[in-house]
Amino acid sequence: MTTVDTPKVTEPTPPSRPGPVRTVLAFLRNTWRGLTAMRTALVLLFLLALAALPGALLPQRALNDPKVEQYITDHGWWGQLLDRLQFYTVYSSVWFSAIYVLLFVSLVGCLLPRSLEYAKQWTAKPVITPRNLARLPHHVHAEFDSDQDVAEVADAVRGQLRGWRMRRDADGEGAARTVSLSAERGFLRETGNLVFHFALLGLIVSFAIGKMFMYSGQVIVLANGSEFCNSGVLEYDSFTPGLRVDGTHLDPFCVKVDNFTATYLPTGQPLTYGSDIEYQSGDDLTTNTWKPYDLRVDSPLRTAGDRVYLLGNGYAPQFTVTFPDGTVRHGLVQWKPDDTSTMLSEGATKFDPPNVTNASELVTRQIAITGLFAPTAAYQSGLLSSTYPGLTKPGVSVDVYQGDLGESSGTGQSIFTIDQSMVADGRLKLVDKANLGIGQTTKLPDGTTVRFDDVQRWVSLQISHDPTQVYVLIFALLMLGGLIVSLTVKRRRVWVRVSRTPADQGDDAGRTVVEIGGLARTDQAGYGEEFTRLSARLVAVAQGQAVTSGKDS
Amino acid sequence: MAVNEMLAHNSQYAYTAAVTIYVLSMFFYLAETAFGRNAAKAAEPARELVAAGGVTVTGTTTTVDPDADTGTRGSRPLAERLGRMGVGLTVLGAVVHLLSIVLRGLAVDRWPLGNMYEFMSFVCLVAVIAWLIMLRRFQIRRLGAFVLIPVFILMFLGGTVLYTQAEPVQPALQSYWLVIHVTVVSTACGVLLVPGVASVMYLIKGAYDRNRSRFTRIGPKLPSTATLDRLAYRTTIFGFPLFTFGVICGAIWAESAWGRFWGWDPKETTAFIAWVVYAAYLHSRATAGWRGTRAAIINILGFAVMIFNLFFINLVTTGLHSYAGVG
Numbered sequence: 001m002t003t004v005d006t007p008k009v010t011e012p013t014p015p016s017r018p019g020p021v022r023t024v025l026a027f028l029r030n031t032w033r034g035l036t037a038m039r040t041a042l043v044l045l046f047l048l049a050l051a052a053l054p055g056a057l058l059p060q061r062a063l064n065d066p067k068v069e070q071y072i073t074d075h076g077w078w079g080q081l082l083d084r085l086q087f088y089t090v091y092s093s094v095w096f097s098a099i100y101v102l103l104f105v106s107l108v109g110c111l112l113p114r115s116l117e118y119a120k121q122w123t124a125k126p127v128i129t130p131r132n133l134a135r136l137p138h139h140v141h142a143e144f145d146s147d148q149d150v151a152e153v154a155d156a157v158r159g160q161l162r163g164w165r166m167r168r169d170a171d172g173e174g175a176a177r178t179v180s181l182s183a184e185r186g187f188l189r190e191t192g193n194l195v196f197h198f199a200l201l202g203l204i205v206s207f208a209i210g211k212m213f214m215y216s217g218q219v220i221v222l223a224n225g226s227e228f229c230n231s232g233v234l235e236y237d238s239f240t241p242g243l244r245v246d247g248t249h250l251d252p253f254c255v256k257v258d259n260f261t262a263t264y265l266p267t268g269q270p271l272t273y274g275s276d277i278e279y280q281s282g283d284d285l286t287t288n289t290w291k292p293y294d295l296r297v298d299s300p301l302r303t304a305g306d307r308v309y310l311l312g313n314g315y316a317p318q319f320t321v322t323f324p325d326g327t328v329r330h331g332l333v334q335w336k337p338d339d340t341s342t343m344l345s346e347g348a349t350k351f352d353p354p355n356v357t358n359a360s361e362l363v364t365r366q367i368a369i370t371g372l373f374a375p376t377a378a379y380q381s382g383l384l385s386s387t388y389p390g391l392t393k394p395g396v397s398v399d400v401y402q403g404d405l406g407e408s409s410g411t412g413q414s415i416f417t418i419d420q421s422m423v424a425d426g427r428l429k430l431v432d433k434a435n436l437g438i439g440q441t442t443k444l445p446d447g448t449t450v451r452f453d454d455v456q457r458w459v460s461l462q463i464s465h466d467p468t469q470v471y472v473l474i475f476a477l478l479m480l481g482g483l484i485v486s487l488t489v490k491r492r493r494v495w496v497r498v499s500r501t502p503a504d505q506g507d508d509a510g511r512t513v514v515e516i517g518g519l520a521r522t523d524q525a526g527y528g529e530e531f532t533r534l535s536a537r538l539v540a541v542a543q544g545q546a547v548t549s550g551k552d553s
Numbered sequence: 554m555a556v557n558e559m560l561a562h563n564s565q566y567a568y569t570a571a572v573t574i575y576v577l578s579m580f581f582y583l584a585e586t587a588f589g590r591n592a593a594k595a596a597e598p599a600r601e602l603v604a605a606g607g608v609t610v611t612g613t614t615t616t617v618d619p620d621a622d623t624g625t626r627g628s629r630p631l632a633e634r635l636g637r638m639g640v641g642l643t644v645l646g647a648v649v650h651l652l653s654i655v656l657r658g659l660a661v662d663r664w665p666l667g668n669m670y671e672f673m674s675f676v677c678l679v680a681v682i683a684w685l686i687m688l689r690r691f692q693i694r695r696l697g698a699f700v701l702i703p704v705f706i707l708m709f710l711g712g713t714v715l716y717t718q719a720e721p722v723q724p725a726l727q728s729y730w731l732v733i734h735v736t737v738v739s740t741a742c743g744v745l746l747v748p749g750v751a752s753v754m755y756l757i758k759g760a761y762d763r764n765r766s767r768f769t770r771i772g773p774k775l776p777s778t779a780t781l782d783r784l785a786y787r788t789t790i791f792g793f794p795l796f797t798f799g800v801i802c803g804a805i806w807a808e809s810a811w812g813r814f815w816g817w818d819p820k821e822t823t824a825f826i827a828w829v830v831y832a833a834y835l836h837s838r839a840t841a842g843w844r845g846t847r848a849a850i851i852n853i854l855g856f857a858v859m860i861f862n863l864f865f866i867n868l869v870t871t872g873l874h875s876y877a878g879v880g
Contacts, residue, residue: 038836039843048829053822298728298809298810464813
C-alpha cells in the first residue's frame with residue numbers, strides 16, 4: 001500500500017492563543033487519538049508486514065552470519081548501506097521495533113476504551129425498541145384475532161426468546177396498550193474479540209520476556225561415550241544468550257552420548273537419525289546417576305528447564321601418528337560434512353611432536369592431516385568422492401603438512417582448517433599426499449608414519465532455554481479461541497411490538513398486531529434466513545400455537 | 554519403506570485425469586457465461602404475502618445478496634444446463650483428484666504431503682472443494698472458470714516443473730506434527746484461494762459498475778459486488794483461523810524439531826506477513842473508508858503473499874522449510 005491515510009484529527013482552534021501547557025496537552029491528546037484510531041492501526045499493520053519482508057528476502061545475521069558477510073562483499077556499497085540500516089538484523093532493528101511498539105500502544109489504546117464499553121454493556125439493557133420497525137432490514141407484520149391481551153401475547157413471545165438479553169417496555173392503557181420487547185444476542189462476539197486482542201498483548205509480552213532470559217548454544221560431542229555438561233559458556237562451540245543472560249548460572253545438567261545411528265535409503269536419502277544418550281540433572285548430579293534417553297530429531301530431551309536437541313551429525317576420522325623416535329600420538333577430531341547428501345567431509349587433525357619443550361623446535365615439527373573423508377569412498381582419477389552417506393567403505397584423501405601451525409599467533413583457529421597464511425609463508429610445508437583406507441599407512445619423508453585407524457561418529461547438540469515459551473503457547477491458543485468465537489458468533493437484535501389495531505378501523509378494530517424487526521449488528525450475512533425462521537415461530541406463538549423447537553439455533 | 558511403483562503410477566494417471574476434467578469443466582462454465590443472460594437484476598426486496606385462516610402476515614427481508622434466490626425452476630435454459638454439467642464435472646474431477654492423492658500416500662506409505670508437488674496438489678483440491686461448498690450457499694457458478702484457472706495453473710506447474718518422484722521424506726519431516734501442521738496450513742491456503750479469486754472478481758465487477766464500458770464481456774455476467782464481498786469474507790473467516798491454527802501447530806513442531814518455536818526463518822516470516830495482511834483485511838472491513846475495494850485489494854494481497862510463500866520461499870531462498878524436493 002502506498003497511500004497512507006493519516007487520520008484527520010482536527011481540534012477546534014480556540015480564539016485566544018493557548019498556553020504552552022495546553023498546547024502540549026492538546027498535542028498529546030491528538031497524538032493519542034491519532035494513534036489509537038483504527039485507520040492508524042491498519043497502516044501500522046501494513047508497515048509491520050512491509051518491514052518484516054526484508055527479513056525473508058535478505059540473509060539475516062541471527063540465522064546465517066557468514067551468508068550476510070558474503071552478501072555484503074558481493075553487493076559493495078549497497079550491501080554496506082543495508083548493513084548500516086540494520087537490514088540484516090531486521091527483527092531487532094530500530095525501525096521494526098518502532099513499528100511494533102507503536103502498534104502495541106495503538107492496541108492498548110484501542111482496548112482500554114473498548115473494555116470499559118464492554119463492561120458497561122455487560123450491565124446495560126438492550127436499546128429501546130425503534131418506533132418504526134418496518135424500516136429495519138428484516139421486518140414482519142402480523143395481524144390476527146386473539147383472546148389474549150397484549151401483555152399475555154408479549155409474554156408468550158418472550159418465552160421463545162430465552163437466552164437473549166431482554167428489555168420489556170409497556171406503554172398506554174387498555175386498548176391502546178403496547179408492549180415491546182427488545183432482545184439482543186451474540187454478546188460473546190465482543191468477548192471473543194477482546195480475548196483475542198488481550199491474548200495478543202500477552203503473547204507479545206511473553207515473547208519479549210522470553211527473548212531476555214533465553215539462551216541457546218551448540219556443541220559437537222563425539223558419539224563414543226563423550227560427555228557434555230551445561231556448566232558454562234566455555235563448554236559450548238557457540239552460544240547465544242538473551243539480553244539478561246551473562247552465561248553464568250546455567251541450568252546444571254550433563255549428557256553422555258553413547259552412540260549415533262542413521263539409516264538411509266539406497267539413494268542416500270536419510271530415513272532416521274537417532275542417538276542413545278544418558279543424562280543427569282538435579283539430584284542425579286550429586287549421586288552420579290545416569291538416566292537413558294533415546295534422542296531423536298524431533299524428540300528433544302527436556303530436563304532441568306532446558307531442551308537438548310539432536311541437530312546434526314558427522315564423522316571423525318581417527319589417525320595414529322608414529323614419530324621417528326617411536327612415540328605414538330592418536331588424533332580424533334570431528335570433520336565437518338561438506339555435502340550432507342553424501343557426507344563427504346573435510347577437516348584437519350593436528351598433532352604436536354612428542355618430547356619437544358622449546359617453542360622454536362616445536363613450530364618446525366607440528367603435523368596437520370587435512371583433506372577429505374568419505375564414508376563410502378570412490379576414486380575418480382585419484383580424486384576422492386563419496387557415493388553414499390552411510391559408513392560402508394570409509395576412505396580419506398589427505399594432505400599432510402609439517403611445520404608451524406601458527407597456533408601461537410594468538411588468533412583463534414578453526415578446528416576444521418589449517419592457517420593458509422602459514423602455508424603461503426612457507427612455514428608450513430606440504431610433505432605428503434595419500435589416499436588411505438582403514439588400517440592403511442603413509443610414510444612422511446622424515447620417517448614419521450600416519451595411519452588411518454578408524455572412524456567415529458559425532459553429533460551436534462543444541463541446548464535451548466526459554467522460560468516463557470509455555471505462556472506464548474497458552475496465549476496463542478487463547479488468541480485462536482477468541483478469534484474463532486469473534487468470527488463465528490453473530491451479534492443480532494430482534495424487536496417485537498405487540499399492540500391492537502385502533503378502534504376506528506371498522507372490521508379490523510381490536511385485532512392483535514405483532515410487529516417484529518431484526519437487525520444484524522455485524523456484517524454477518526445469513527441473518528435473513530435465521531430471522532425468517534425466528535419470526536415465523538414468534539408469530540405462531542403469539543397466536544397461541546404450540547411450537548416444538550423451543551430454542552433458536 | 555519401498556515405494557509401490559504401480560500405485561505411484563496410478564496416482565499420476567489420476568492426477569492427469571483430474572487436471573483434464575477440470576479443464577473440461579472450465580469450458581462448460583465459460584460456455585455458460587458466454588451463452589447465459591446477464592446475471593444480477595437489481596436488488597429487490599422479496600415480498601411475500603401469506604393469508605391463511607384470518608391471519609395476515611407481511612414481511613420484508615432485504616437480502617444483501619440479490620443473487621441468492623434467482624434459481625429458476627422448471628425447464629432450464631441451455632446455459633444453465635451447461636453450467637450444471639460443469640459443476641458435475643468439477644465434482645468428478647475432485648473425486649479423481651482425491652484418488653490421486655490417496656494413491657500417492659499409499660504408494661509411499663506416508664501422509665502425502667512431503668514435497669511441493671504433493672503440497673500443491675492438496676492445496677488445489679481444497680480450493681476446489683471449498684468452492685463447491687460455497688456454491689451451495691451462493692449463486693456463484695459463473696465464478697467456476699475463474700476459480701479453476703488458478704487451480705489449473707498450479708496443478709500444471711505442480712505436475713511438470715515441480716514434479717517429484719514418489720519417495721519417503723527425510724527424518725525431520727517424519728512426525729505426526731507434519732500431518733497436522735502441513736495439512737492444516739495447506740487446507741487454509743486452498744480455502745483462501747477462493748476469497749482471493751472472489752476479490753479479483755470484485756475489483757472487475759466494481760470497475761464495471763463504475764464505468765460500464767470497462768470489462769463489458771465479463772462484467773455483466775459476474776455476481777454483484779455485494780455477493781463477491783460476502784463470499785470473500787465468509788471464506789476468509791474460515792480460512793484465517795485455520796491458518797492461525799496451522800501456524801501454531803508449526804510453532805509446536807518447530808519447538809520440538811528445530812529447537813525454537815519461532816526463528817524468523819523465511820517461511821515463518823512470510824507466514825507472519827500473510828497473517829498480518831489477513832488481519833488487516835478483517836480490520837479494514839470494520840473501518841470506514843476501507844471497505845469494499847480496499848478490502849478486496851488487501852485480500853488479494855494476502856493470497857499473493859501465501860502464493861509467494863509457497864513458491865519463492867521454497868524454490869529461491871534456503872531456509873529450514875526448503876523441502877520442495879525440487880532441483
